[in-house]
Amino acid sequence: xxxxxxxxxxxxxxxxxxxxxxxxxxxxxxxxxxxxxxxxxxxxxxxxxxxxxxxxxxxxxxxxxxxxxxxxxxxxxxxxxxxxxxxxxxxxxxxxxxxxxxxxxxxxxxxxxxxxxxxxxxxxxxxxxxxxxxxxxxxxxxxxxxxxxxxxxxxxxxxxxxxxxxxxxxxxxxxxxxxxxxxxxxxxxxxxxxxxxxxxxxxxxxxxxxxxxxxxxxxxxxxxxxxxxxxxxxxxxxxxxxxxxxxxxxxxxxxxxxxxxxxxxxxxxxxxxxxxxxxxxxxxxxxxxxxxxxxxxxxxxxx
Numbered sequence: 603x604x605x606x607x608x609x610x611x612x613x614x615x616x617x618x619x620x621x622x623x624x625x626x627x628x629x630x631x632x633x634x635x636x637x638x639x640x641x642x643x644x645x646x647x648x649x650x651x652x653x654x655x656x657x658x659x660x661x662x663x664x665x666x667x668x669x670x671x672x673x674x675x676x677x678x679x680x681x682x683x684x685x686x687x688x689x690x691x692x693x694x695x696x697x698x699x700x701x702x703x704x705x706x707x708x709x710x711x712x713x714x715x716x717x718x719x720x721x722x723x724x725x726x727x728x729x730x731x732x733x734x735x736x737x738x739x740x741x742x743x744x745x746x747x748x749x750x751x752x753x754x755x756x757x758x759x760x761x762x763x764x765x766x767x768x769x770x771x772x773x774x775x776x777x778x779x780x781x782x783x784x785x786x787x788x789x790x791x792x793x794x795x796x797x798x799x800x801x802x803x804x805x806x807x808x809x810x811x812x813x814x815x816x817x818x819x820x821x822x823x824x825x826x827x828x829x830x831x832x833x834x835x836x837x838x839x840x841x842x843x844x845x846x847x848x849x850x851x852x853x854x855x856x857x858x859x860x861x862x863x864x865x866x867x868x869x870x871x872x873x874x875x876x877x878x879x880x881x882x883x884x885x886x887x888x889x890x891x892x893x894x895x896x897x898x899x900x901x902x903x904x905x
Contacts, residue, residue: 617838621837621860638696638812644830652839683781720769742889789842792842
């Protein structure tokens with residue numbers, strides 16, 4: 603039970619903080635490099651980092667066979683999962699970056715994290731019912747996201763449509779991860795999905811002719827390394843571990859706190875001023891997470 607709590611609560615919370623703080627790095631990196639070029643270079647760096655992690659885990663397993671009792675090595679499912687998760691992730695990351703240019707960070711954060719509502723809805727089509735507390739938490743979190751991210755009149759633009767596509771793609775990626783992580787090695791799945799996402803990003807980069815130069819890479823090396831190693835490498839791997847044998851709807855609720863952390867990090871590192879409305883939105887979102895973690899009578903009895 604303790605292990606499940608760590609996977610379902612602690613790991614996605616760490617991932618959400620890393621993703622939220624990465625918005626600062628992405629903002630700084632966008633000054634020196636076009637969007638699609640930044641995402642492509644970031645993903646290719648992440649592949650090398652994750653490959654080193656895979657190698658390290660293999661060495662540890664050989665020396666200590668009991669290191670990871672849940673380790674599985676179904677190569678067919680790994681390639682299938684890496685391909686499907688990677689395509690969804692690559693599309694999501696690039697649609698988000700494209701949408702940010704037209705919608706701004708606040709609205710983009712709100713629309714992107716609507717995956718918190720899309721996932722349980724998609725789950726209905728897969729006959730995965732959620733307890734009432736999760737639906738209540740989803741509604742509350744969407745309200746909190748709106749207060750946190752939308753400060754003026756909400757108007758739909760073409761860039762918002764891209765962001766809705768991004769939210770849908772992230773939802774599909776999370777559901778695919780939940781399916782395949784039960785069958786394959788989590789770190790290998792993370793590495794392979796970023797290899798595929800890097801190819802997808804490169805296609806976007808070439809299509810829009812946003813080629814990186816050595817000068818651009820040097821100017822944004824800090825943001826590139828932060829987003830590649832921590833956001834892409836560490837956080838997405840934590841996401842995969844978090845979704846092993848846990849409730850994806852609850853995990854997604856915690857991970858959507860990235861909007862809260864993004865706002866807080868923006869205030870600390872970029873000296874952005876938070877309004878009373880944004881603070882209230884943060885409190886509401888944290889309340890939603892607490893509600894989602896309250897066990898039902900049946901779950902208490904089973905414990």
